[in-house]
Amino acid sequence: MTDFRREFSHNRPGRPHPRKGERRALFGFPQIEEQMAKTSPFKFLQEVRAEAEKVTWPTRRETVITTAMVFVMVALASVFFLLADQLIRFAVTLALGIGS
Numbered sequence: 001m002t003d004f005r006r007e008f009s010h011n012r013p014g015r016p017h018p019r020k021g022e023r024r025a026l027f028g029f030p031q032i033e034e035q036m037a038k039t040s041p042f043k044f045l046q047e048v049r050a051e052a053e054k055v056t057w058p059t060r061r062e063t064v065i066t067t068a069m070v071f072v073m074v075a076l077a078s079v080f081f082l083l084a085d086q087l088i089r090f091a092v093t094l095a096l097g098i099g100s
Contacts, residue, residue, distance in 0.1 A: 039047075058066070092098075
């Protein structure tokens with residue numbers, strides 16, 4: 001075994017051998033397998049509903065204003081990238097002498 005492989009093996013001094021059946025994850029740390037608690041679908045839906053009631057939902061006015069802001073920003077970004085694309089196209093065409 002090369003020095004590199006010996007350094008990263010599970011059998012190097014100071015590190016216990018993995019127990020029988022134990023898997024090692026990245027860097028030799030033991031892999032922890034967590035099991036989630038079993039919940040019935042009815043209980044799950046009750047918890048979802050309870051959490052949804054805690055949410056502060058936006059008003060219709062807030063939703064309309066936010067949607068309008070998104071459309072305005074998309075339009076501004078579109079114009080910016082159109083201008084940037086045309087400028088780069090012009091510079092490349094000029095540098096390569098294409099289309100004259």
